[in-house]
Amino acid sequence: DIQMTQSPSSLSASVGDRVTITCRASQAISYYLAWYQQKPGAVPKLLIYAASTLQSRVPSRFSGSGSGTDFTLTISSLQPEDVATYYCQKYNSAPWTFGQGTKVEIK
Amino acid sequence: EVQMLQSGGGLVQPGGSLRLSCTASGLIFKNSVLSWVRQAPGKGLEWVSAISGSGGDTFYADSVKGRFTISRDDSKNSLYLQMNGLTDEDTALYYCAKHSPIFDPWGPGTLVTVSS
Numbered sequence: 001d002i003q004m005t006q007s008p009s010s011l012s013a014s015v016g017d018r019v020t021i022t023c024r025a026s027q028a029i030s031y032y033l034a035w036y037q038q039k040p041g042a043v044p045k046l047l048i049y050a051a052s053t054l055q056s057r058v059p060s061r062f063s064g065s066g067s068g069t070d071f072t073l074t075i076s077s078l079q080p081e082d083v084a085t086y087y088c089q090k091y092n093s094a095p096w097t098f099g100q101g102t103k104v105e106i107k
Numbered sequence: 108e109v110q111m112l113q114s115g116g117g118l119v120q121p122g123g124s125l126r127l128s129c130t131a132s133g134l135i136f137k138n139s140v141l142s143w144v145r146q147a148p149g150k151g152l153e154w155v156s157a158i159s160g161s162g163g164d165t166f167y168a169d170s171v172k173g174r175f176t177i178s179r180d181d182s183k184n185s186l187y188l189q190m191n192g193l194t195d196e197d198t199a200l201y202y203c204a205k206h207s208p209i210f211d212p213w214g215p216g217t218l219v220t221v222s223s
Binding site: 032034036038043044045046049055085087089091094095096097098099100101 | 142144151152153154157166168169202206208209210211213214215216
């Protein structure tokens with residue numbers, strides 16, 4: 001099975017900082033990669049699919065890139081409401097594996 | 108507005124069984140692939156099981172294969188997860204989700220606690 005590895009596992013950044021989270025697949029998955037945001041105590045929310053397509057109503061400070069095995073989620077200017085854990089997920093085939101998550105906090 | 112309601116969670120002893128339910132309004136289940144995803148306390152997301160739009164194909168994570176059974180009743184716009192042989196490693200918040208094949212939307216989750 002393909003494994004999804006995120007880095008870092010957690011980060012702390014200041015409001016306004018540019019934040020980058022990486023996700024690596026153990027085998028190529030083309031662009032079949034989604035990103036989810038889970039705020040504390042909340043249900044996961046889809047942010048990005050097809051590696052770089054922003055879900056409707058997601059702020060434009062979020063962006064995604066990559067294909068094959070290496071992907072990134074970027075928050076161009078971190079806001080207090082972005083405090084959350086972010087998960088990548090592959091969806092090219094079963095099993096539909098998630099990365100282990102990256103916890104983002106405000107410094 | 109899409110609303111997904113979940114029920115069936117609770118406290119169960121090791122080796123016991125539970126049946127989870129997920130019902131949607133404002134969302135047509137028919138022909139939609141549906142999944143269960145779980146999250147153990149303080150841990151990440153784990154896909155558990157999926158069922159095809161016809162119900163003819165089912166998929167399971169290795170961790171639950173042979174113990175869990177996914178099913179659907181489109182006449183009731185409902186999804187189910189029958190969980191047998193539960194262990195403490197199955198303790199988690201269980202979410203249902205439309206699976207297209209990205210997970211959206213998600214249900215609110217129902218908590219399953221396996222403990223003696």
